[in-house]
Amino acid sequence: MLEQTLKSAGHEVVLAANGKQGVKCYRANPTKLVITDLYMPEKEGLETIIELGREYPEVAIIAISGKPTASALLSIAGRLGAVKTITKPFQPQELLSAVGEVLGRCGSGGQAP
Numbered sequence: 540m541l542e543q544t545l546k547s548a549g550h551e552v553v554l555a556a557n558g559k560q561g562v563k564c565y566r567a568n569p570t571k572l573v574i575t576d577l578y579m580p581e582k583e584g585l586e587t588i589i590e591l592g593r594e595y596p597e598v599a600i601i602a603i604s605g606k607p608t609a610s611a612l613l614s615i616a617g618r619l620g621a622v623k624t625i626t627k628p629f630q631p632q633e634l635l636s637a638v639g640e641v642l643g644r645c646g647s648g649g650q651a652p
Contacts, residue, residue: 540631541574541634544631544635545635545638548635548638550638553568553570556579556580557579557580557581557582558575558579558581558583558584558586558587558590559581559582560581561573561587562582562587562590562591565591565598566594569595569598570598571598571599571642571645572598572599572600572601572638572642572645573587573591573600573601574600574602574638575587575588575600575601575602575603576602576603576604577602577603577604577606577612577616578604584602584616585615585616585619588602588619588620588621589619591620592619592620597645599641599642600616600620600621600622600623601621601622601623601624601637601638601641602616602617602621602625603624603625603626603627604616604624604627605626605627605628609626609627610626613625613626622641622644623637623640625637
């Protein structure tokens with residue numbers, strides 16, 4: 540759903556199956572925006588946010604989660620560097636609004652992995 544929503548709005552999307560792969564993709568092809576779930580195999584979202592933020596302080600990160608503990612974890616994600624957080628389930632327009640807001644802060648256009 541994320542990929543389809545973002546592509547239909549004209550964004551270029553790079554997908555990663557987990558945080559470990561996502562960090563590797565980002566290192567190979569830095570983008571203006573990273574969207575990460577907080578629950579992923581191999582490297583969770585909070586670890587991903589910390590690692591990317593340490594290596595690339597300019598990266599804009601949107602964190603998403605829908606687990607019962609989402610509120611607390613999304614709050615932590617914000618303190619660790621996520622510029623925007625979204626609780627699942629969400630509507631496509633909510634995602635697009637968040638992406639537009641974040642990309643507007645760091646310049647127009649860009650990719651959304």
